[in-house]
Amino acid sequence: MDSPVTFDRLYEGARRFARLAMEAHAEEDQEVFLLHAGVSVERLAKAALARVHLTLLTEVNGKDDMLLHFAGALSAPPARLRTIGASTAIGRLRKMDVLPQKQKSSSEADDLDGLIELHNGVAHLGTDNVQDYLATFVTTVDKLLQHLGRDSSSFWGAWSDAVRVIQDDRAGRLQKTVRLKMNQARHRFRTRFADLPEGAVDGIxxxxxxxxxxxxxxxxxxxxxxxxxxxxxxxxxxxxxxxxxxxxxxxxxxxxxxxxxxxxxxxxxxxxxxxxxxxxxxxxxxxxxxxxxxxxxxxxxxxxxxxxxxxxxxxxxxxxxxxxxx
Incomplete structure (x- = not known):
């Protein structure tokens, strides 16, 4: 029996939630952004591990049903599918030098941990007035896509231009902020009026x-x-x-x-x-x-x-x- 946990399913889920996260950020809904961004990073990190071997998705807690299933020793999956969480997946990818190691002089790893912690906090308690983790989210996804050899444009779809703005190191912070706002506004315009007949927008x-x-x-x-x-x-x-x-x-x-x-x-x-x-x-x-x-x-x-x-x-x-x- 094929496992319901596969690289393709994890990757497609990561792509779907990444686009939902970008939409939520454009609508200035920070909590929904954090929820979707965290899910996207978690699934893409798991996809990177699954590409090596599905056993890397198993928890080390004394129970070996998932380990045996992923290794092919058990044809049927356990009644309850349980894989590692985002933090464990990220930790394993750091050991594999796919994601940045935690260092005293580097904040990139800390920002990624902060994104995952806030995702967990929103999911369980809710949170307000948090740091904007959009750049951290995009940077992490980009590193994983490069590791997997996947095309960024096909992953982000309509948000590809916005991602390029975020990744542009030549622009100052203010310029990037305004360009991102402009890109998000254009996306909102297309979404809001895409189904209206020709000339209707003129009347509005x-x-x-x-x-x-x-x-x-x-x-x-x-x-x-x-x-x-x-x-x-x-x-x-x-x-x-x-x-x-x-x-x-x-x-x-x-x-x-x-x-x-x-x-x-x-x-x-x-x-x-x-x-x-x-x-x-x-x-x-x-x-x-x-x-x-x-x-x-x-x-x-x-x-x-x-x-x-x-x-x-x-x-x-x-x-x-x-x-x-x-």
Whole structure:
């Protein structure tokens, strides 16, 4: 009787969970990412051991049913299939020099152990606010794929470009972060709208966007504006661009030089969180605008000091029905 534990099954399982892990990371679901990433590493590590011999998947605990089955001495598998865990599989691969040894001067092995520990913690207890182990996950999988002589692109599928971004040592940390966000956003866009008929996305784009320059918030220090922009990720004109001007630049100045603070696309979810990410995405630091570009205000200004800024902007004081036309 053939064993239900085979290299091909372990490898295919590792590939499936690797892609699920990448999807979870793109959706910023850290717990699901850790669960799937841990399973993927465990199955791929076991596949590497199984390629040598299935007996390497057996536990050393005094029970030899699995050992005899994998060695071919027992034709039928035991009623309960039990193989080694991820930590043991990784430990054996380290002894075989497939994965990095634990050294005081190296954190790569520690990061891998941390990924597996967090996977176990999420599976049993749940965890929050943990370190991002995406790079550790991708690096470990890459080492195992190289050892097995398997093609990285066929393993990662649609996530191959994202993996190349993570592995690019030439790019700085900020550039890699922005490029990865962009790649993940494009994947979300394709996934969300792949089954819609042609032209449907155009209608959705019109529904979620608003043209013109809008006052979002005012304060004694200045004002925050919102305008429509083309998304650097999906290419659709569906991104809300948030622009800031300090109080000095607002005084009696109809031509504004607004600093780009952040961006959020309503279709693919691409987000730039600060001015540094904006620059890394290739957007200009400032955009010129005129007060004549203003269409309406969505900011309520109950405080007199904040209302003064609104007056200096040349706008009417915003009342409780904040969506009045300017």
């Amino acid at each position: 784009e019109q529904a979620v966007t608003e043209r013109g320059l809008t006052v979002v918030e005012v304060s004694p220090e200045g004002a925050l504006f919102q305008t429509l922009s083309q998304c650097p990720a999906c290419g659709r004109e569906a991104a809300a661009l948030f622009l800031a001007a300090d109080q000095d630049s607002l005084l009696f100045d109809s031509n504004l030089k607004l600093k780009i603070e952040s961006l959020l696309c309503g279709l693919c979810g691409f987000r730039l969180s600060d001015a540094e990410e904006v620059e890394a995405a290739g957007l200009p630091a400032f955009l010129p605008h005129s007060l004549e570009d203003l269409t309406r205000s969505i900011a309520e200004v109950p405080d007199p000091a904040e209302r003064l800024v609104t007056i200096r902007l040349g706008l009417p004081t915003v009342r409780s029905h904040a969506h009045d036309s300017l």
